[in-house]
Amino acid sequence: MIVGVPKETKRDEYRVGMLPVGVEELSRAGHKVLVEAGAGLGSGLADHEYLRHGAELAAGPDDIYAQADMIVKVKEPQPSERTKLRAGQIVFTYFHFAADRQLTEAVLQSGCTAVAYETLRDDRGRLPLLIPMSEVAGRMSIQEGAKYLERPQMGRGILLAGVPGVEPAHITILGGGVVGANAARVAAGFRANIGLLDVDMHRLRYLDDIMPANVTTLFSDRHTIREQLRRADLVIGSVLVPGAKAPNLIEREDLRLMKPGSVIIDVCIDQGGCVATSRPTTHSNPTFVVDDVVHYCVANMPGAVGRTSTFALCNVTLPWALEIANRGLLRAAADLPPVARAINTFQGELTNRAVAETFGMAYNGRFEKEG
Secondary structure (H helix, E strand, O other), X not given: OEEEEOOXXXXXXXXXXXXXXXXXXXXHOOOEEEEEOOOOHHHOOOHHHHHHOOOEEEOOHHHHHHHOOEEEOOOOOOHHHXXXXXXXXXXXXXXXXXXXXXXXXXXXXXXXXXXXXXXXXXXXXXXXOOHHHHHHHHHHHHHHHHHHXXXXXXXXXXXXXXXXXXOOOEEEEEOOOHHXXXXXXXXXXOOOEEEEEEOOHHHHHHHHHHOOOOEEEEEOOHXXXXXXXXXXXXXXXXXXXXXXXXXXXXXXXXXXXXXXOOEEXXXXXXHOOOEOOOOOEOOOOXXXXXXXXXXXXXXXXXXXXXXXXXXXHHHHHHHHHHHHHHHOHHHHHHHOHHHHHHXXXXXXXXXXXXXXXXXXXXXXXXXXXXX
């Protein structure tokens, strides 16, 4: 199989879809790996490192998309890349289709097969290709929240930790999954007061056992959310419905409950966001203000720490890329249920039920038995 690794084109994206060790492993298995020149520079990986381990360099993306049987990358195909997709080609990356109908339609029209990192689910219900980036985003959310609470950034002028004689910030975290738990751990280290909300009581009991004393676990309902918004200096939105659009937990009118200069970090913006007033932003222009509340809605947060994120991501994606390359997609889907669950489109048909329901599109369940 010919495997292609293009340079990411999403704005302020510094990750790359494969490490040099991935090139070596695929080459040892008899596959050819094409890497676009400069693809790894944002993560501190020079072209010669890829060449040394068996890659062939391509001057630009056209050769890669034209030749590769499987594209391995990080972010969803951007508009300039979508026209390069072709029927029969496998694209292994994050897609987050439920947040973008135009992307969904473009991929379906291309006839390529979309294998989505974020819906590759193992037999224990875990999302192994989403977890490391959720860990990064969760930890970053507190780092970014601390920055944008500063007055020059339009925030309240609050120090998360406070100082002797001055109370620390109150942080509300919506969702106790991987993002929320990582955010809570970092926030707890700042000695902030934290309310951690979720609807799963089993998860809340677990979090209550492992979290420091300054983290209070709360059942998430409409009244509790509103009460927390009144108290919060910083709100972290970290809810996830795998493959589907994130639910709106904060409505426009709820912003009136919040303190002027408080900050919302909507980590789930790549799945549509959990705040009614959220819209995607970039690292170059990360925030906007609605009703005196600062919104940070960067859709590729881990891209800012490209080296850490690339190594964390490629550690978990490479084994699956190898399985698909070695077995072929259909055999891999038949032998490995997680691969079947990750196939969101196949030859122009939508094979992810949650995305189909989101957009009211036709659905083909051919991979349901495998999944």
